[in-house]
Amino acid sequence: MVNCCGLLNAKKEPVPLKSVEVELEVRDHVATVVSTLNYENKEDKPIEAVFVFPLPGDAAVCHFSATIGQKQIVAEVKEKQEAREEYDDALSSGQQAFLLEESEESPDIFSLSVGSLPPGESASIRLEYITELAVQADDGLRFCLPAVLNPRYQPQGSEGAGVQVTSVPASQVPYGLSFSARVSSPRPVSKVESKCSLDPLQYLNTEQTQATVKLAAGHKFDRDVELLIYYKDAHQPTAVVEAGQASAEPGSLMGDPVVMLSLYPEFPEAVMSSVSSHGEFVLLLDRSGSMDSPINNSKSHPTRIGSARDTLLLLLKSLPMGCYFNIFSFGSSYEHIFPKSVEYSQKTMEEALKKVEQMGANLGGTEILKPLKHIYSQPCIPSQPRQLFVFTDGEVGNTKEVINVVKKNSGSHRCFSFGIGEGASTALVNGLAKEGGGHAQFITGADRMQPKVMQSLRFALQPAVEDISVTWDLPKGVSATVLSPPITALFHGQRSLVYAQLTGQSSEAAEGCVTVKYSLAGHASESELHFSLKPAEDTGLTVHRLASRTLIRSLEMEMRERTGQHVDRVKKKAVELSVQSGVSSAFTAFIAVNKGDGEAIQGPLVRRNVPIPIIQLRGHPRLRCSMPVNCNLAMNISPQMHPPPVMACKKGKAGPKMKFKAQLMKSQERQMQPPQSLSGAMMSPAYSDYRGVVDMCLPEQTLRDPLLQLVSLQKASGCWVLDPALAAALGKTSEEVENTKPASVNHEVWATILALIWLHGFKRDAQEEWELLAMKAVSWLRAQNAACMTECVEAGNAVLGCSEQKDALGL
Known part of the structure; x- marks a missing residue:
């Protein structure tokens, strides 16, 4: 019998993860996050703790280590299959091992395995990642520490096996979180806001360019930790040059200097105040069961689907005469209001609004790929540039496949995406906008969806920037190799990042210049940024790692677009870059093995899945409507209606050698399927808080x-x-x-x-x-x-x- 002491999960099994400590350091628009996960085995047998958790989709994980007693083991980045085999070999030999890997389908999901933790032993896991902070439409910089990982719906027939997620209601998460942040910038920090309760902002100097803030005690895992950081006179074009790593080979990415450019185009007021009367506006609304949840897990706030309906009303009323539009909605299947986009008029607007009134979160799963492909299969309307607006709570398992389809069609449209509620996939929402040349927004906490969507509509109604080019003017003997994908979209006041590797020698007093040229509303424009080639001090290798992450993501995208031997060459290049830079990728993993002289760990190895918080549905406290096939949930229904999940174990002296992939496949075979008899009742929408929206109102x-x-x-x-x-x-x-x-x-x-x-x-x-x-x-x-x-x-x-x-x- 299990010795049930300490923290327990919903199945009354001990949870070895005791606490999570997060330290955030923000320098201008770059964030460094250090997470410390403290584990303790209070059972009478060795355990393997497996924790599947979210990270920001564009994070570059650059450090992973474990401390046991006084000994620290720093992980290495290796090819993923090699790392998995080394992990399995270590467990089979009775050694402690630690494995961190990124999901192959979605870069915002990671799996951490703590293997062979002996009875009574403690381990402290340190995880470090860096990321750029996204610019909001109100000029704030958004940092989000994902706490909620909602199960990702895995569409039928999609690529990849999905990720196993063990979830419990947010109120039952059996470990605590402490969070502190330090913010510094060349410009004063005007304020820091959050949906979570914060202790007062503390300034560290009279110039107010440095400040600290902490999460107030008693934080509940019912929401992500989001910070909105505002600087005075922010968003000025900047350039940071970082020296290469002394031990790296000259000519390599890590050995040469790398520059990071932050460009903020400013458009003429005449252009900003004008609104286009052209365009094809295609609105794609998620109607999966999870959209019936409140935006912020509070019964006093509207449901996601209710807020989306109100938003569609505002959008339809704000469209210009002369444009074209259509509305698609999706779940396990998809629907459209018109067979193809129609001209905007009183008649078509009324017809669309009547259909919008009837939209509920009653279409089942989250099959976003099929409606996207259908939309792209329809020919574009001449002189009506296509603008796609996607509304979703972002819980899909085939994220990369979806983003790849958007990228393939990026030349024919702009994509504006909106992540609704806690746990929305940052990889999906940001990826749609980035590859679709649009803008991403997140609606969480007490946010109203309407102002954020209308801000994006303003972007969509502005003339598209065309013929974008970036040229470099550098001293003789110095050249730049651009590592970022070409800039395909520019918006007024919105940041564009460019990374480039600098090759050659120059004096520290030398300067470079970058010129961005583009065409706006038929007029040629350009902006210049002059910068010093002298490397900045005390940057570590942050810029190099962000540049490496950017290049790795480009290579991963290229792989999905190619076939044959070219794929193998691109994958090899991505693996080599990941290993050299120490940055995570879909093809590599961090592996650490405690190769001490101690005796092999004896006894059967028991697997313990660390739960992650899940937002509860109204009326069904432990069940989500859009339940994926790859989700292991704590259920609150009778055993006759649903079989209990089976816990995976390792048997034998130290557990037979069991490959990670085989474990995952067996585990997925035991995963629960949603009961067909309940699907209709569970997915029925509630319309009681929404009234009819028609022009002839009574x-x-x-x-x-x-x-x-x-x-x-x-x-x-x-x-x-x-x-x-x-x-x-x-x-x-x-x-x-x-x-x-x-x-x-x-x-x-x-x-x-x-x-x-x-x-x-x-x-x-x-x-x-x-x-x-x-x-x-x-x-x-x-x-x-x-x-x-x-x-x-x-x-x-x-x-x-x-x-x-x-x-x-x-x-």
């Missing part, structure tokens, strides 16, 4: 949110109609709005001016959400050439109790 059908109530009444052309529904949305009676209309003005002009005044007067704090549809309303008013506009605004202010000026309304 008073009792009004939306809870007054803003969405008003927005739902706007016509596709941009105007409003003077009727009882509008009066109710404005908080007035029909008589109050009709009897105060200036005699010389028609009803629609009056209604539209009233709506604009109400938006500016009462919803200015939500301007990002309604700005585009207000611009459409102003354009419609200008086209009417209505007289007495000043009189109308004054009368509207009197009715609504506002004091808005005509100029402020855009009139």
Whole structure:
């Protein structure tokens, strides 16, 4: 019988992971994260602890070590199969071993195996990774420490076997987390925000360029740890030159200097204020069962699908006349509103909104690949550039396959992606936008989806930047080899990173120059960045490792696009680069073996899966609707309805030699399948908190949110109609709005001016959400050439109790 002492999982089995300590250091826009995982075996037999956990999808894992007593064992990077065999051989010989490997299907999932931990023994695992911080549309830098790893849906017939995930409800995670961060920048740190409770920000100097912050005590594993970091006068173009590693061979990536460029293009105000009237807008909405969960695991907040429906309403109202659009939704199957994209009009908009009202999280799994392929199979409409908006909670097992399809079609569209809720795959959401030349956003905690999506719509409505080129002007004898993929998209104020290897000798006083040229709205533009070639001090090898990670990801993508012998050559190159730089890849793993002189560990080796938190579904506290075939969940249903999972064990003196892949296959054969008899009931959507959104609203059908109530009444052309529904949305009676209309003005002009005044007067704090549809309303008013506009605004202010000026309304 197992000695059940210490922390227990949902099956009353001991959990050897006792605590996780995370130290974050942010330098400008680069983050270094050191995680320490403390293990202890309180059982009476040796164990193997297996922990499958998330990391940021673009992280470069660069250090892995284990400390047992006073002895530290630093892991090496080796080819993955070689590392697995060395790990198995060590366990078979009774030695302690540690294996860290990246999922071959999704770079944001890692598996850590702590092998042969004797009874009463403790081990401390140190894991270090670096990553660039993503720029948000509000100019903040986003760092996210993923705590939640939702099971990834593995589509039928997809490539790869998937990853085994052991999950428990977030409230039952049996280990603690401590988190601290240090932020430094050449510019002052203005603020640090988080959805999690933080201790007050502490500045370390009078210039406020250095600060520390800690996670408040009592953090629950029901959310990722997200920090939003804001600098004063941030996002200035910069260049960092880092010296090569002294022990590395000259001419190699690690031996030569590497430069990291951060480019922030600034577009003319005339371009930024203009909105295109062209485009094909394809909206792709996740309707898998998990979309019925609240965004932040709070019953007081809307469900993901409910928020998505409200967002689609705003999007449809904000589209310009003359464009084309269509809406797809997907789960285990996919649906579309129109067979092909249609021209935007009052009729097509109304038809789409009626279908959106009926959308629930009732389509089962998360098969995103098939609808993407269908969308790409449809020919593009001439002079209507395609803009794809993808909404998902990002739980798929074939991440790389999905991103590869987007990359193959990147020349014909831009892809804007939105990760909804805790546990959304950063690899999927960021990868879609990066390879699709668009922009990624994450909606977590108390975030409203609408402003973030409307920010991206503004990007999509701006003219696409074309003919992008990067040229280098370096001293004689110095050359640059660009390591990053070519820049395919530029957005106003958004960062583009370029890594390049510098070859040749130069004086420390020498300077280089990079020129970015592009065409915007038919006009040629360029921007220059001058920088010193003198290496920066105290950077370690951060820039080299980030550059290596970038090149490795490019090679992995190239492999998926090639066949035959070329694949083997590219894989060999990726493995060599990973080993030389000490950076993780899909083809390598970190392996550490304790080759001490002690006796071999005796006794049967018992496997213990360390659980990861899972966000619970409303109404089903331990069951997700979109359950993947590769997920091992703690269930709260009767044994007759679902067989219990079988725990994998190793038997014999020290456990027979068992290959990792064979273990994984056997484990997957035991994984649970969702009960077919429950699928219909579990996937039924709840519509009680959502009311109809149609132009002919009755008073009792009004939306809870007054803003969405008003927005739902706007016509596709941009105007409003003077009727009882509008009066109710404005908080007035029909008589109050009709009897105060200036005699010389028609009803629609009056209604539209009233709506604009109400938006500016009462919803200015939500301007990002309604700005585009207000611009459409102003354009419609200008086209009417209505007289007495000043009189109308004054009368509207009197009715609504506002004091808005005509100029402020855009009139």
